Amino acid sequence: MSKVFPKVLERVVQNLARLPGLGEKSATRLALFLLGQPKEETQELAHSLLELVEKVRLCKRCFNFAEGEWCRFCLDPERNKSQICIVEDPAALSAIEESKAYKGLYHVLHGLLSPRDGLGPREIKIEALLERLEREPVEEILIALSPTVAGEATAAYLVECLKPYSVKVTRIACGIPMGMDIRYADQLTLKRALEARQRL
Template identity: 40%
Template sequence: MHYPEPISKLIDSFMKLPGIGPKTAQRLAFYVLNMKEDDVVNFSRSLMEVKRDLQFCSVCGHITDIDPCYICSDKNRDRSVICVVQDTKDVIAMEKMREYKGLYHVLHGAISPMDGIGPEDINVASLIERLKDDEVKEIILATNPNIEGESTAMYISRLVKPIGIKSTRLASGLPVGGDLEYADEVTLSKAIEHRTEL
């Protein structure tokens, strides 16, 4: 089906977003067509501001509109602990919990030889620089519990060991409220491995 060029371009633009197929892109484009002009202007302004006004924190790599970010600038944070995560969304997830009071370091990826991603392709060098600060006593490796995340955690822990900084890994296993029968073998294995005494 042929659409006028502006709608076609908008559909193509929506299809560049992850998880958006042709039908959803078409539905979104026609939704935009029916929006009030002020709402469309505000929507486009928000898109431009995200690209123009956001950057990565020069200290931790989290997204921010000020540098350093609000977390690195907060003098009340525990500067002896750095939680190492793969993605900025992981920082947001940790912050929602409101339990962790330390600092972060965002790797922007994980080591994945199959995808051609090595240690030099993620934000490891700046982490090692940060660990030269005598105030840092521990890093928490909070990479994803998959092959890439585990490889990245192991690589970083080996780099950190000679520096004398404690490296810990987030516990993994059965979720609270989960049923044993629905757990996969890896999850059960991790749950057994990281069991705690009562």
């Protein structure tokens, strides 16, 4: 950004431009918008950001975001405590919740195995999962990782780790997305969908 605007505005633009999906152009547009709206609204945004980093921490048990020690699922007596669904991150957890098809607990890995990025089993909370199995009455571990290369690798590793435990390990199904024309499905998805065919 050229030095057309005051320094404080440039500081905001630089901070906004670091966010994913925002370049300098859109960061400038946002900053000008923030200056144009009533002062109170921009202050509310700023204060909510400060409160966010101050108050949100990870649930002691499942590593979902929480305001206290435990997240709302771990605190909820209605959730089925014999099931743990493994998700990559809180956004994936949110997607699963929106489906309204799962009523058990979660375990948030906060990443997938990626030796190149230094993400090993300890970094992504797999050890913490195994510790949970020692203490909790778990009957089923549902692996809900994306069927990507890293997701598949992490799932395979999890299956190995879970072998010594007397727990049922399941995985969300891969197949043709609802509403999709199978003529446009990729080979691998179609292969998976055929292999996982279900009796009607």
